[in-house]
Amino acid sequence: MYPSGFSKKEEKYKMKKKLISLLLTGVMAASLLVGCGSSEAPAAAEPAAAEVVEDAAAAEEVVAETAEATDGVIKVGFAQVGHESDWRTASTKSCQDVFSAANGYDLSFVDCDNDEAAQKEAVRSFIEQGVDYIIIDPIIATGWDTVLTECDDAGIPVIIIDRTVDDSDKYVSWVGSNFLTEGQAAGEWLKAYADAQGISEINALVISGSTGSSAQIGRSDGFKEMADKYGFNILDEQTGDFTEAGGQEVMESYCKSYAGKFNVVVCQNDNEAFGAMTAMDNAGVAYGVGTDVILISFDACTAGLEEVKAGKITADFECNPLAAPFVEEVIKTLQSGGTPDKEVYMVEHWYALPDQIVDFSINGEAQKMTEVTDDVIAAQY
Ligand code: AHR
Secondary structure, eight states, X not given: OOTTSOOHHHHHHHHHHHHHHHHHHHHHHHHHHHHHOOSSOOGGGHXXXXXXXSOXXXXXXXXXXXXXXXXXXXXXXXXXXXXXXXXXXXXXXXHHHHTOGGGTEEEEEXXXXXXXXXXXXXXXXXXXXXXXXXXXXXXXSSSOHHHHHHHHHXXXXXXXXXXXXXXXXXXXXXXXXXXXXXXXXXXXXXXXXXXXXXXXOOEEEEEEOSTTXXXXXXXXXXXXXXXXXXXXXXXXXXXXXXXXXXXXXXXXXXXXXXXXXXXXEEESSHHHHHHHHHHHHHHTOOOSTTXXXXXXXXXXXXXXXXXXXXXXXXXXXXXXXXXXXXXXXXXXXXXXXXXXXXXXXXXXXXXXXXXXXXXXXXXXXXEOEEEOOHHHHHHOO
């Protein structure tokens, strides 16, 4: 134990952070001098230089590691869910753009192909590589405490993005969406839209996302809460695994089992909706604006909004995949020795065409829907 009461590892991590902060301060001071042409160094660089590192050997080790880490390069490991959807492609691109070599990062990216064991292995390989930060988008919400403890023991800060970890708090920050709110929004919109259309009975088929992911759990729970509140019938809920093929397969079976019995299809992402559309086209089921079947989707990626514009998807509830810039803010805060927010929520919108835009509230909070136009589609991911 060190005099501070911290373990050797914790002390080393604290020193590392302090030294990185010191070096960054020095770099910033130097660039200010160059940029401003001033001959005075900012006073901020001075006090940290007087800090005493008590264990000389540990300090040398830390200085060596820190020199490596601040050689202009911050090593980041990112264990991504997979490549199952347009949303996922946008999320991956966002991270690769932000954590690029040009921005001073060395990114180890692993596409875990929706395999929970492979995702844990990826995290352990990042620990072995000695990355500076680990980003995880957890495929499922549980089973994380052991590997997150290993990251903690190695002194590597973990940032969770998109989906949540529900059985461990051993991470620095989470940046993502409120999936429960998304599901509630879909249910509240459906009630308001059905009332406006004079539809008195809702018979819904749900194609859910990957079972056990927080995105699936939140959207299912949120929509079910509204179904219970307003008396919608949920005829069935089966997983399409967030894929187009999965959505098509489930909808093909629904078209056979529930022919003529449903008036709402809820797909928990755009790609499932595309698959469901193919299945309904093949089965001769009309859907979307001006038909008897309301099609609800989540994500609101570019291709999803194009289907809203075409009147095929009746309303689309956004899940914003552009978390990486906020993750970078978390890293910058840690680099400068600060404490980032534990939770950062992405801003999201609910999309429809003008005739499908209705007023509704979530837990008493009035919602504003966004009209899908060509400009809105062009600005989307
Ligand atoms: O976790 C976010 C969800 O995962 C998105 O809704 C979906 O498209 C993705 O695969």
